Amino acid sequence: MPEGHTLHRLALDHRALLVGRAVEACSPQGRFDEGAALLDGRRALAVEAHGKHLFYDFEDGLILHVHLGLFGRFRRTPRAAPTPRGAVRLRMQVPGACLELSGPTACTLVSDAERAELCARLGPDLLRDDADPALAWARVAKSRRAIGALLLDQSILSGVGNVYRAEGLFVTGLHPETPGNALRKADFTRLWETLRAMLQKGVRDRRIVTVAHPEKSAARVRRGERTFVYGQSHCRRCEGPVERSVLAARTMYACPACQPRDAKPKRARRAE
DSSP: OOOHHHHHHHHHHHHHHHBTSBOEEEOTTSTTHHHHHHHTTOBEEEEEEETTEEEEEEGGGOEEEEEOTTTOEEEEESSOOSSOSSOEEEEEEETTEEEEEESOSEEEEEOHHHHHHHHHTSOOBTTSTTOOHHHHHHHHHTOOSBHHHHTTOTTTSBSOOHHHHHHHHHHTTOOTTSBGGGSOHHHHHHHHHHHHHHHHHHHHHTSOOOSOOTTSOGGGSOGGGSOSSTTOSBOTTTOOBOEEEEETTEEEEEOTTTSOOOOOOHHHHHTO
């Protein structure tokens, strides 16, 4: 499933492409015929991302909600192909560009109230200007669940996926099985700031690269060089073996040497 930086990158690109223009819309697959007919010919007013959700505002109060899920993707071409490639749920075309959406978990028209209700169920999105870390901390601090599981809970934080979870915890030196209510606020603040910086870099680079390579552009960094522990057999910092486990139904990667289990008593932690 795409992580938050991908959705915000798409929002930026689609905003530049669509906003202020009348959009030709259709559903080659046929599963979104009615919605596409309503969008067809209307001007796009705004595009924004919230966590792993995309919202497109059109004239007359129409709002398109897209959730890519595991298999959804957008394909951009200079013009519409005579024969769509694959099962295209939605095609949006403006002069000089065509966007084709395939395989989304959700592609629906929603009301403003429905959008607000959906966003209210989500935790703060680290890439949004209105993100409030205090809201996320309040939920984390009360939970006995492992921080590695909490990071994938979109009601706690929005936009963090499996790669950023592993890399954020590694960089901040936190063991993924540390309970949320055992974290100090300073630990969480460092984690928030680390994840936010990683996600922002991902938007700029259009890919996840958490290991610094001053001599290379992000596009030139080879896949195996991009992360500290995620997908690695050995830690790129200490060269010790990386442990793999299953946490929140996803494979978790951690370095036991760089992310030791914290044995500090809970009472000492709460003193901060």
